[in-house]
Amino acid sequence: xxxxxxRQGGTLRLVTPASxxxxxxTQGLTKTYGAGPAAVHAxxxxxxxxxxxxxxxxxxxxxxxxxxxxxxxxxxxxxxxxSARFRGAELTTMSDAALTRYRRHHVGFVFQFYNLMPSxxxxxxxxxxTEIADDPLDPAEALALVGLESRLDHFxxxxxxxxxxxxxxxxxxxKRPEVLxxxxxxxxxxxxxxRAVLRVLQDVNRETGATVMIVTHAxxxxxMAHRVIHFADGRIREVAVNAAPAPAETIEW
Amino acid sequence: MVSPLDAKLGxxxxxxxxxxxxxxxxxxxxxxxxxxxxxxxxxxxETRDAYYARYRLAQVFAPLKRAPDRVLxxxxxxxxxxxxxxxxxxxxxxxxxxxxxxxxxxxISLPPMGRRGSMPxxxxxxxxxxxxxPTKSCCSTASRKPTGSSxxxxxxxx
Numbered sequence: 084x085x086x087x088x089x090r091q092g093g094t095l096r097l098v099t100p101a102s103x104x105x106x107x108x109t110q111g112l113t114k115t116y117g118a119g120p121a122a123v124h125a126x127x128x129x130x131x132x133x134x135x136x137x138x139x140x141x142x143x144x145x146x147x148x149x150x151x152x153x154x155x156x157x158x159x160x161x162x163x164x165x166s167a168r169f170r171g172a173e174l175t176t177m178s179d180a181a182l183t184r185y186r187r188h189h190v191g192f193v194f195q196f197y198n199l200m201p202s203x204x205x206x207x208x209x210x211x212x213t214e215i216a217d218d219p220l221d222p223a224e225a226l227a228l229v230g231l232e233s234r235l236d237h238f239x240x241x242x243x244x245x246x247x248x249x250x251x252x253x254x255x256x257x258k259r260p261e262v263l264x265x266x267x268x269x270x271x272x273x274x275x276x277x278r279a280v281l282r283v284l285q286d287v288n289r290e291t292g293a294t295v296m297i298v299t300h301a302x303x304x305x306x307m308a309h310r311v312i313h314f315a316d317g318r319i320r321e322v323a324v325n326a327a328p329a330p331a332e333t334i335e336w
Numbered sequence: 337m338v339s340p341l342d343a344k345l346g347x348x349x350x351x352x353x354x355x356x357x358x359x360x361x362x363x364x365x366x367x368x369x370x371x372x373x374x375x376x377x378x379x380x381x382e383t384r385d386a387y388y389a390r391y392r393l394a395q396v397f398a399p400l401k402r403a404p405d406r407v408l409x410x411x412x413x414x415x416x417x418x419x420x421x422x423x424x425x426x427x428x429x430x431x432x433x434x435x436x437x438x439x440x441x442x443x444i445s446l447p448p449m450g451r452r453g454s455m456p457x458x459x460x461x462x463x464x465x466x467x468x469x470p471t472k473s474c475c476s477t478a479s480r481k482p483t484g485s486s487x488x489x490x491x492x493x494x
Contacts, residue, residue, distance in 0.1 A: 200340075202347040207340040214339065 106262055106294040107133040107156055112165035114151050125151040127317035138288045138295045140305050143314030149298040150266055157190050157264045158182040188217060191255030195267035197247045199239045205250045206235040209257050216258035225257035229283045245276030249283055256287050265297045274336055282331035303336035
């Protein structure tokens, strides 16, 4: 496993041996909500390695622990027990400030319902992130990456659902994250628009080299992933490696 | 270049301009009332202090029993006391024409050097058809005991 993180200039710097190709490694990761008879076991000891630069799809029924794993790996939630490492840095024991730096400098999030600021234009929504990132993309460049170069000054209410989700992706990508977490990114979209969003995510993975982790119910999405993790009842049921991911345009659901 | 957060603030404020204006008016009126009330209290305080100073009204009234005049010298010697004046007071019952029963009176002695303007108000006495000058017979414990009570009044040095 990698060496411990070294903090420099208020930023969490992660030092990892070149031979260590894992973005994430978890061991016995457990998450329990509540206590006693009413306790809900969202994760029941998850052991997982996620290689860097891969597109990973997490599949499983509702309540199987996919989003909980995503939230813990993304620094939005804390595990009850077990270990979760990002390039050698232990996430489960990080302070709140260190987790904030981790989220700010290393990961991007895309949610099912976009979470855009309604009173800001597409460009300004992306600028919210580029203002606090160390080495961000230009907002117009990030929006061009998702095909919205002609919609820079439109407000979310003037954009379709798919366009809003692409703005959300541009916002997540603009800070050049090493990992992009997507929680049901196509859940609120029709299949055609969803396919366009998946194509954008595939492009981001290919062009920026970011590890992309997608939580979804759509089993067909598995065809475009390098690695598919099947969840059931808080455990990993199966991990499938796809040697030849399909283009997002060919996916049907 | 306007920060996106500043732009958001401006647009959100503009969108809720009615509410923002109402809140601003309420806050403004609150501040206005605070300033007015503070000024009023200051004005009343200064008026009271000026009144006390102009008419040399005592700040302290100390009722004493069986206090001889030499007590006044002891009181004058207290640091901060500007002036001390002693009076003899006492309750009395007096017969007034037109009243079936005796009236209850509060008898207060006058200072030795009575000044114009310092005489007691006699409006109540005038209402009872009396005037300064005539003597009245009364039944008073104070009059029978000249040294019986000697209220001392004092004022601080300015």
